[in-house]
Amino acid sequence: MNILQKSRAKSPWILHYDAGACNGCDIEILACLTPVYDIERFGMVNVGNPKHADVLLVTGTCNKRSARVLKNLYDQMPDPKVVVAVGACALSGGIFHECYNVLQGVDGTVPVDVYVPGCAARPEAIMEGVMMALEKMNQR
């Protein structure tokens, strides 16, 4: 692993977009920032701006209006970038997958690298998902 790859693995900046979640996964992502989980230990920072982000965390069912925004945000992220879909809704629509305004999962809109299941996904699972995504980014 060269120094660039090591740095990438140690400095994932996160963009979180809620594409239509019930808040459950979102607050768990926020919980990751807090002292108890403290993802900044791993250099993860929630930057809130696609132009700075390496990792796109998507939660929620992704309805049609959100899909547009999601696509825009993904396009604005500089390479290399990875997408982590968090929670049942983002993976498949979850309990909402048959609702009229719901796209079944975000992988139809942006290419998803890591799927984190759960309703809501636990902070541990989210952290694990991001770390897996970084591994994948460095293998590319």
Next chain:
Amino acid sequence: MINNVLSNLFSKPATRDFPAKMREIAENVRGSVEFNTENCVYCGACALKCPANAIEVDRPAKKVTFDLYKCVACACCAEACRKGCIQMAKQYAHPSYRKMDVVFQGEPLLTDANGDS
């Protein structure tokens, strides 16, 4: 606030040392669904109760397909199963690089959502 942050500085951080140390998981946690098809009679009660339609039971083929990625971990299936085939594991479901269904047909096997294994 100044007392507050200073006392924080001089006390141990509240951070749990994940992933080096996993937290002890409480009893009765609805982690992830675990199937044990030994006693399964393919009655389909679980599929009927599942609010997310994550379970499909093909009675003639004796096949249970479980879509982990739709599952909302409500434990309805576990409550519905009279044979005790379904348990809620204490461990949360781990992330994966690909979407895969868990199919039980005799032996559980993992398949891609697209069908190829």
Next chain:
Amino acid sequence: MSNRTVIPFGPQHPVLPEPIQLKLELQDETVVSAIPHIGYVHRGIEKAAERMEYTQNVFLVERVCGICSFIHALCYCQAIEQLQNIEASPRAKYLRVIWSELHRLHSHHLWLGLFADAFGYESLFMQFWRNREMLMDIFDKTAGSRVIISTCAIGGTRRDISDVHLQEILDTLDEVEKQLDKTLPVILNDYTVKKRTVGIGKITREQALELGAAGPVLRANGVAQDMRQLGYAAYGELGFEPVTENDGDCYARAKVRARECYQSVELVRKAIRQLPDGEILTKPKGRPKGQVISRVEQPRGELLYFLSADGTNRLDRLRIRTPTFANVPPLVAMLPGCELADVPVIVLSIDPCISCTER
């Protein structure tokens, strides 16, 4: 050229945990008009509720909002119970109060943290969210999940709380109260916090009533209206007085929620003390028929469910009116005249829950 600045605020914006867009028109940095644009989280739950069985709907409505999932389920279950003409057992009613109030407590902690974040007080955000983790642990232990606890069921609750856990809850509440004593004076007396909240986003009592505000936004204007006064679940037996403030600004809203934290702690303690023994689930008979309105108090305010059932195992109509939906018009009235820097503070001050609003 127009002399107005027109900018989008959201849907993806670090200060907004959920997607909502405000189209802001500014003069220098003073907001002239703000029009909300929503629809980024609309799923169609009301329609889905007509498709699913009414028993399964419990799990659906829990996921209207992940922050107050239990209270949504409670409101729905009470409505169905009325239609089916059954009553939850006394123990179940008390358990419902315990979980509801714990939910309110965690939601208020969450809000206080986000509110602190809105005016850039990061260490305060961390403080509240750290305290909140103690409550999350209680949910994990008692209900088996951190966020969507799924413990409410038609006719009672799905789970009981053992005596060991009850004691743990009491211990945790002591600790939470201790931490609140340490942290709340900071948010309420700090010079910088007061600078950013006092007099910001002010509406009058008349406006609040006219615009249909709900919950702490209404109570911050001195209107003592809290659905818990209706005495649903065991609230009628616990004795309850709503918390009110009179200033109607962001500071007053923060104060209402801060005081409600203490109130919730007290209510849980009282409920645990008075918790009767007995069954937790009353088996429902028959199918729901008729129309009913059920109202409960969410952390964000009044939640209203309208149910219409025709005697099948599917509902004819489920209407959900969430508190944030009611608080959007007051928000639109609060924003004009404020500074751009105050926009996040004001938006946060209604404790917006967009997933509730759009369903």
Next chain:
Amino acid sequence: MMETMEIKPQEIIDIPNIRDVDVSELLDRVKKAADEKRRFVTMTALDRGDHFEVLYHFDRDLHLEHLRVRVPKGQTLPSISSVYLAAFLVENEIKELFGLEITDIAIDYQNHLYLIEGVEPAPMAKDKPLE
């Protein structure tokens, strides 16, 4: 302390305190409610096949009162947002999701409150598939 709400089996078939009004007298009724300082809670629309049933919920000291209008399909309903601005959101919602034309809403989202261009309109109507 308010009195505990009694649950009486007889009353729950139809919600209590409901008053049927005609579309033409709706605005007057709503104005009267506003004058009497009732807090507007929300509106509910129901698709009854050939007509829409629209309920207006008002609150006064924790007691709910309701107005009900029946609008045959194809007819329009006047907006009450001139009286209660708070109604603009729910009126837009009903207009978009049920396809009931509501006129003169204070802030009109042109049927794009929730749904984007190209989506099946009026998804909440009963003739629309459930999925």
Next chain:
Amino acid sequence: MEIINIFFVVVIAPVIGGLLFGLDRKLTARLQKRMGPPILQPFYDLIKLFGKGRIAANQFQLISVSVYIACTILSLILLATGQDLLVLLFVLALGHIMLILGGFSVRSPYSQIGSQREILQLMAYEPLLVFMVIGTYLKTGSFLVSNLMTGSYKPLLISLPAFLLTQIIVMAIKLHKSPFDISASHHAHQELVKGIYTEFSGAQLALIEMAHWYELILLMGFIALLWQTNLIIGGLIAFACFLAVILLDNISARLTWKWMIRFAWTFGVGISVANLTAIYILR
């Protein structure tokens, strides 16, 4: 000697600056009862940013960043080689203004509003810096750092105590720390996303980050000048100021630019002028 100074400044200063920022993040985390990132975190971030794919909205952004970092290094070199302090300040201001123009050059609301607020920040702290330089002139009769260092004057802090306070204000404003994180903040949790930095990414952002490291050293060097007789004591004072700024960041909310201007121009300028007046009178 000059060559060694310049080498030190160009190569060693960013290393120290980076470590200080790492310390900042660690300390902030500990103040919030968190573990926090490793102390080398800023370097990981920097290397990662250099390795990112390049995106920009226009060519001017590249120019602006390049001038920004060049001017920052240049002003640090000017300090290290004992040049004119006033010239140094305006070279620094040139870099800063180019960065502001870079933020302006993109039609993005957040970067543009951030830029406008950055101008206001500049407006707030620039007089404080100039007044301090004038204070040193009054004591030494020259703007030259070399003159200050070689002359036998008592430590400046004794006669210019107010400037320690104003320098803390300047540092807090420059580092975008609460309550002055108005045009941008370290953590992008505010109404302007990342403010003026919103539209810079990848290597450009890395260069800006590096310029901040130089800038921190420059600011600390400025404070160290207040105890010019013994630069180790001066450095310690500067470090103490840095810690004070971190602490301040953690015990205050973000305030508005109006408040900032009012504060900087009444309190900051007030005590500066009072101190200068005292010198005039006592001379």
Next chain:
Amino acid sequence: MSNFIYYVPLSIILVALILAPLVFAFVISIVRSDYLCSLIIIVIAAVLAISSLILFARVTITHQIIHYAPGLIDWNLLVTIADFGLMAMFIRMGVRRKSVLILVFAVIQTIILAWVEFGPKHTEMAYPPIFIDWLSIVMTLIVSIVGSIVAIYSLPYMREHERHQNLTVSKQPQFFRTLLLFLGAMNGMVLSGNLLWIYFFWEITTLCSFCLISHDETEESLRYATRALWMNMVGGVGFITGIALIQLKNLPMDASRLLQLVHTGNEAHLVALLMLPMACLCFAGFTKAAQMPFQSWLLGAMVAPTPVSALLHSSTMVKAGVYLIIRFAPIFRHTGLSEMVAIVGAFSFITGAMLAIGQSNAKKVLAYSTISNLGLIIACAGLNTPLALAAAVMLIIFHAVSKGLLFMATGVVDQSIHSKDIEDMQGLWASMPLTSLIMVIGILSMLLPPFGVLIAKLAAIESSIQNPLVMAMLVIGSTLTVVFWTKWMGRMLATNPRADGRKRESLPALYAGTLAVLASGAVILSLFVKPILENLVLPAVANYYNVAGMEMTPTVLSAPWLMIFLVIALSVLAPTFFNHLRSSQIKPAYLCGEQIASHSTTAQFLTVADSAAEMTVRGYYFEKVTDESVHVKWVTIVATLLIVILFGAVYLWK
């Protein structure tokens, strides 16, 4: 080469600098051919520039002060006659414009003038009327070079300007006539030593400015021209009163002799007598330099075609005002008058900058900036140390170049986008890259290192240290200056990513040429600021004050300016040439994820009801804080008070 300089007789140079423009002014008003007119202007411009350079070389190389008596006719008599002719014209204008103010001031001036010329007292001139020293040379260079460039620039500008107005009869001949007259008069003023001659040329510039401001003859322009006229006539009254007082006290009437009074030192009692007349002259300088409270005439003068503003603000008119103060500065050194002049200047500096922040009209911003910078120059004159005066002179030079450039560029932009509003200049970088580049250079040269204006400003701050009040005002004023300039540059640079690459901009040759000359002039002059200051200005200033060397070592010059220049140039050029963005690397701005299309030319986002809205960010003008109408009131009051105190100081605080 140097021989050549001496072969040209001084008389020819003076004729070329003063008389030629006056004569050709009348030729032009007769010539009815556009082509010929252009030719004459260009030739005259070249002649002016070359003559001024020759004069410069001559005076600088020989380090001499030239006193010269023109021959042939009795020029004194001619000046006297022409003076009364001018007064008659002013009175006529007052009648025609129905302006009581003009009439009153014209009559007062005429009376005092008559007293001076025909009164009981009469002063003999110690020296011939033409007096050329380093200061005159600096001014001549500015007038002849920058002024000429503006004149050339006016050729295409006025053509376009008239095309827009749909005039049947071209008024260009009048325009260029006045322009040339103006340049000649300015040269005449700075090259004269006799106070009455200076006064004469001074009044011609007043007249010319009136004609130029009222050139369009709209209701508005006539109103503002009238205002400019009466305000300048107030200054004229001050000037002639000063002259009359000098005569009353039997003091010498020529600048050269007056300056010598200071040098000898044993005539201190005479210097004390001179304070009141000097205060009158400074007052005249304030009006012409549009210092508060007389700023409104210069702001009103904006209605004139842009070349007029370029001329008034950069090389002529307002510079006449500061010239007058600098000319006599050594005389009132170390007096209360000097202190007050510094304070009045510093006050204009700070308030001008403050008022500029609130303006969105480019010409108004430039006008306030001029007032502010002239305030700085006057403050320097008031600080009255050799270093301060050197700073003042550098400011005059660099301000003339940069301000001329900025006005000319604004004119080009105005003719292209038909707006002078800074907000409308948003994204100019994309549509007019060349002009906006030049404008950015112009603004940077007004503001930042390593450009001359800033270096001079640093020198000014350095020399103000002994005067804490002025120093504080200069520091805060400098900071305010940053705000409006940066905002303006930011507006122009605010572009969108373009898929179709950069647009080429085609400028008329005369526009491109004049702009390029001034822009490169600003850069090159700045590059040589250190040698110019060290070798030319500082020795001359020291000589001017009759002090041996500088009293303070200006540390600002010890900075390695060349290195600074080099580093900055490299850091600008490196990304420009070696680091080009590919179109795939160009991403649209972040609009919260709702931006429309990735390569649009306008920044749009989707919003309420999924409709598109244009994203606009307006610059901050702090209307509530910097409301012009409110501030102008108190500024006028305070400034008036300051001037009253100034006169009081002459009596009380010598």
